[in-house]
Amino acid sequence: xxxxSMLPRRLVNSVALVASSISAFIxxxxxxxxxxxxxxxxxxxxxxxxxxxxxxxxxxxxGGLANAMLGTVIITVLAMIMGVPLGILAxxxxxxxxxxxxxxxxxxxxxxxxxxxxxxxxxxxxxxxVVPMKSFSGLAGAVSLAILMLPVIxxxxxxxxxxxxxxxxxxxxxxxxxxxxxxxQVVYRGARAGMLTGIILAVARVSGETAPLLFTSLNSPYWxxxxxxxxxxLTVTIFNYAMSxxxxxxxxxxxxxxxxxxxxxxxxxxxRFLVHRMEK
Amino acid sequence: MFRYLIAKxxxxxxxxxxxxxxxxxxxxxxxxxxxxxILLVMMLAxxxxxxxxxxxxxxxxxxxxxxxxxxxxxxxxxxxxxGTLVSTALAMLLxxxxxxxxxxxxxxxxxxxxxxxxxVAIELLAAIPSIIYGMWGLFVLAxxxxxxxxxxxGRYLGFLPLFQGPPMGIGMFTAGVVLxxxxxxxxxxxxxxxxxxxxxxxxxxxxxxxATMWEVVRQIVLPYGMRGVIGGLLLGLGRAIGETMAVTxxxxxxxELSLSLFAPGNTIASTLANEFTEASDRIYLxxxxxxxxxxxxxxxxxxxxxxxxxxxxxxxxYKA
Numbered sequence: 247x248x249x250x251s252m253l254p255r256r257l258v259n260s261v262a263l264v265a266s267s268i269s270a271f272i273x274x275x276x277x278x279x280x281x282x283x284x285x286x287x288x289x290x291x292x293x294x295x296x297x298x299x300x301x302x303x304x305x306x307x308x309g310g311l312a313n314a315m316l317g318t319v320i321i322t323v324l325a326m327i328m329g330v331p332l333g334i335l336a337x338x339x340x341x342x343x344x345x346x347x348x349x350x351x352x353x354x355x356x357x358x359x360x361x362x363x364x365x366x367x368x369x370x371x372x373x374x375x376v377v378p379m380k381s382f383s384g385l386a387g388a389v390s391l392a393i394l395m396l397p398v399i400x401x402x403x404x405x406x407x408x409x410x411x412x413x414x415x416x417x418x419x420x421x422x423x424x425x426x427x428x429x430x431q432v433v434y435r436g437a438r439a440g441m442l443t444g445i446i447l448a449v450a451r452v453s454g455e456t457a458p459l460l461f462t463s464l465n466s467p468y469w470x471x472x473x474x475x476x477x478x479x480l481t482v483t484i485f486n487y488a489m490s491x492x493x494x495x496x497x498x499x500x501x502x503x504x505x506x507x508x509x510x511x512x513x514x515x516x517x518r519f520l521v522h523r524m525e526k
Numbered sequence: 527m528f529r530y531l532i533a534k535x536x537x538x539x540x541x542x543x544x545x546x547x548x549x550x551x552x553x554x555x556x557x558x559x560x561x562x563x564i565l566l567v568m569m570l571a572x573x574x575x576x577x578x579x580x581x582x583x584x585x586x587x588x589x590x591x592x593x594x595x596x597x598x599x600x601x602x603x604x605x606x607x608x609g610t611l612v613s614t615a616l617a618m619l620l621x622x623x624x625x626x627x628x629x630x631x632x633x634x635x636x637x638x639x640x641x642x643x644x645x646v647a648i649e650l651l652a653a654i655p656s657i658i659y660g661m662w663g664l665f666v667l668a669x670x671x672x673x674x675x676x677x678x679x680g681r682y683l684g685f686l687p688l689f690q691g692p693p694m695g696i697g698m699f700t701a702g703v704v705l706x707x708x709x710x711x712x713x714x715x716x717x718x719x720x721x722x723x724x725x726x727x728x729x730x731x732x733x734x735x736x737a738t739m740w741e742v743v744r745q746i747v748l749p750y751g752m753r754g755v756i757g758g759l760l761l762g763l764g765r766a767i768g769e770t771m772a773v774t775x776x777x778x779x780x781x782e783l784s785l786s787l788f789a790p791g792n793t794i795a796s797t798l799a800n801e802f803t804e805a806s807d808r809i810y811l812x813x814x815x816x817x818x819x820x821x822x823x824x825x826x827x828x829x830x831x832x833x834x835x836x837x838x839x840x841x842x843x844y845k846a
Contacts, residue, residue: 255738255741256738258738258740259738259739259740259741261740262630262739262740262743263635263739263740265627266626266627266628266630266631266634266635267627267631267635268627269623269624269625269626269627269628269631270627270628270631270632270635270636270644272624273624273625273628273648273710273711273714274647276707276710277647277651277707277711279666280654280658280659280662280666280707283662283665283666284658284661284662287665332558332561333558334558335554335555335557335558335559336555336558336559336561336562338555338558339552339555339556339558339559340559342555343552343555343556344559348559349559351563352559352560352562352563354830354833354834354837355562355563355566356562357829357833358826358829358830358833359562359565359566361761361764361765361768361825361829361832362768362822362825362826362829363767363768363769363770363795363821363822363825364768364770365768365770365795365798365799365818365821366569366573366768366818366821366822366825367569368798369573369576369798369802369814369815369818370568370569370572370573372802373572373573373575373576373815374568374572393565396561396562396565397562400559400562423542424542424543424545424547424548425548425551425552426542426547426548426550426551426552427542427547429551447653450653451653453655454654454655454656454657454658455655456655456656456657456770456771457770457771457795457799460799460802460803461802461803464803481655481657484657484661485657485771485774485799488660488661488664488665488775489775496665499661500661500665503657503658503661506655506657506658507654507655507658510653510654510655511650511653511654514649514650514653515650518646518649
């Protein structure tokens with residue numbers, strides 16, 4: 247390090263200190279502002295009817311978004327049924343067998359895939375499911391969410407399986423366990439908490455997605471009536487209601503935002519808690 | 527765990543030992559890994575196939591034409607491409623310095639006891655769905671912009687064409703700000719993780735030699751993490767380019783090019799969100815899908831670079 251006098255160094259340092267503290271403050275300020283608005287405006291929109299009743303036409307007071315909540319749950323669960331096992335198996339391959347060039351390419355591409363624009367995935371599912379089946383459907387919505395979930399689960403599964411000490415694997419193999427049995431009985435058990443974390447984070451991420459549902463699941467003001475028909479869901483409802491000119495609908499959109507933000511935060515906190523416990 | 531295994535394996539000739547199960551297991555997991563590649567290739571193929579009528583009809587003119595007229599079936603992507611680039615550039619301009627500042631604050635400055643709390647808070651905020659940023663942008667930020675920020679900018683910087691025009695709140699400028707706020711926690715948490723990988727010994731020895739905090743950041747933390755930082759910024763860039771809901775709410779959705787940032791505009795993603803379900807005839811739909819293809823290709827390149835930089839930063843090269 248070149249010799250410099252102390253004063254300019256201290257000055258530069260103070261400027262940097264102040265600048266970085268200000269940016270931290272700016273970041274926190276906006277984010278607290280957003281959370282505050284969601285809480286303040288969303289909470290007042292929530293009442294019993296909000297959770298139990300169907301939406302009403304604009305202008306009529308009351309009604310709720312029970313159908314959209316149910317629809318969101320159905321779509322998310324369906325997406326999990328499709329995305330979770332596939333993601334875990336793919337992650338298993340990368341961790342247990344993936345040492346070659348193919349695995350490298352898969353890792354690289356699933357990294358890109360994991361951040362690909364959700365709306366493009368919506369177009370893709372529109373073209374392969376909605377068009378041939380001639381109907382927007384909850385199934386199509388679930389497939390698009392499953393595709394979004396897949397790379398996230400694959401990546402976290404791979405990372406978590408790699409954390410299982412190789413001594414455990416070797417011990418199981420030395421005892422005569424066949425390879426697949428070793429993976430299922432030893433590696434999966436050792437990485438259980440971590441895999442669960444990955445799944446929760448993936449579900450949290452897709453449960454707030456709107457763009458891919460706009461033209462796959464669409465929306466509906468009725469109760470879900472089968473997975474092959476348009477299915478109501480919270481995020482597209484927020485989009486439609488927020489853009490509408492009706493005060494009552496806009497308020498319901500805030501209520502729905504509150505519920506989604508709240509559940510996403512809760513899922514993230516649970517996931518973090520699991521990781522924390524696993525590290526101990 | 528092992529008692530169970532031993533008990534099972536003691537029975538010689540147990541079904542679990544058949545070699546076919548090992549091959550089958552390997553094959554099933556391989557098929558699952560393959561499905562990711564197949565999906566990606568299928569996506570590209572399906573987008574190209576469905577965009578084909580538009581590609582054939584408009585050719586390269588699609589990328590440089592600003593016409594977007596569903597009535598006469600004339601479509602060009604330039605307005606949306608420029609809108610995407612401008613809103614993203616604005617977001618990066620605003621978010622990158624702040625994200626770096628937040629990361630420096632989190633790794634060097636904040637009291638030790640508070641670091642995990644701040645860290646978790648930032649990560650939680652990065653998880654908030656984009657539609658919520660959109661809602662907030664439309665109902666809270668846009669009025670605030672039109673009442674305070676835009677008149678202020680118009681008064682003092684109005685000689686620039688960028689800040690002219692009526693302060694409507696909704697438009698390119700507000701979209702850039704909302705995007706910036708959305709990618710900020712995301713980028714800050716990646717950069718913080720990269721900063722944390724700097725070997726502690728080296729930092730401590732620099733502090734021991736009497737270096738100031740800024741000198742440690744400037745001469746040790748940043749050079750160590752440079753690749754990772756660039757990767758993180760590219761990842762944020764990729765997210766901003768493809769972001770749909772946060773932008774769609776506040777950008778105003780107008781197919782017009784304007785020098786003013788206060789004017790409404792659109793991006794590729796917002797156009798898709800607004801018009802896809804309205805596209806009645808085949809060529810309209812095909813043009814929209816071609817927009818999606820363009821978006822996919824742009825983000826693919828940006829995210830590919832991000833992956834590459836991030837991978838290099840974590841595997842070798844910079845290890846102490």
